[in-house]
């Protein structure tokens with residue numbers, strides 16, 4: 399069966415928009431995805447009929463709101479095949495999830511002289527929190543390097559995992575190279591030495607199936623807004639035995655059991671980590687997004703995204719002076735970063751915008767990675783389930799126009 403792109407496109411109201419006289423071509427999905435009407439309507443219906451704060455009301459709509467929020471948690475647990483929904487903590491997004499581990503796990507477990515192993519292709523969200531923790535504790539950061547094709551050099555792994563390593567934290571898929579990293583190997587090598595592993599799955603969960611029972615990572619963080627859901631909500635998965643031993647992240651309402659004047663005891667997991675009023679409507683929206691992804695099927699979405707990136711990588715060499723970064727198409731998610739000789743990425747993005755085409759130009763929050771490539775910035779096109787081959791053609795046409803304009 400062919401992938402039902404037209405049917406899918408009809409579910410996304412924004413895709414009917416024009417930029418000037420041009421149809422919107424949205425190729426910035428790695429930054430954030432668009433939302434189907436099923437997500438927008440689920441949140442709208444919640445606000446119109448069941449909105450109330452959760453976990454405290456005895457009245458009907460408060461009970462409905464609580465059930466919807468907790469059902470969203472159950473659906474995330476099923477989506478990832480987590481052992482229990484108590485391992486699913488709602489956060490504001492990937493960045494907050496990683497910082498939660500930094501504060502609630504890292505402060506307790508990282509000491510002076512310890513090492514944290516990262517990779518050279520981390521988003522700043524999985525780099526800066528560890529820099530801050532390392533500075534606070536007197537710990538050191540180590541990095542698995544990447545090679546000329548944007549692949550991790552795993553032959554270095556064993557020597558980088560030392561008796562001082564207390565955590566390995568790694569992007570499941572790179573937001574700049576698109577590389578799907580061999581995280582299973584990293585997890586196996588780290589676990590053999592008793593080292594827990596955190597995966598930044600911001601670019602993974604939206605695009606391919608993850609089975610936490612098979613994967614066996616200790617922590618995994620991602621954002622709803624990159625997987626058709628709303629902004630303002632994300633997930634931190636943590637193994638029960640870690641979450642139970644961790645200190646709270648933020649203090650306040652909801653995360654407590656009993657409060658005295660000078661101390662308090664903590665709620666059970668996952669609520670111990672959910673202080674204050676949560677993003678309730680956003681949880682409803684995330685639930686609807688998961689239902690949508692399940693309906694289309696992630697395996698098919700992955701195949702579709704890869705077919706687009708493969709086609710794009712076949713066509714991009716038609717552009718004079720273009721360099722692509724990262725591994726072959728079959729080793730990546732549906733995104734490609736590139737540069738064109740003597741034309742600034744911002745100029746490329748600005749000309750494409752005149753054609754209605756949205757791409758990301760800049761360092762994509764991976765400055766050290768760009769510096770290692772000797773670049774300040776690249777252009778990145780990233781695809782998702784509603785993109786088409788025709789849109790790739792429009793991108794290539796737009797790039798040809800850009801080159802003509804700048805090489806007159």
Ligand code: 7TS
Pocket residue numbers: 428429430491492493494521523524569571572573598599600601621758762763
């Ligand atoms: N980790 C990775 C691998 C990411 O790609 C991003 C966002 C984040 C973490 C942070 O997610 P947030 O939801 O907490 O902001 N990546 C991008 C990007 O590539 N362009 O804009 C945001």
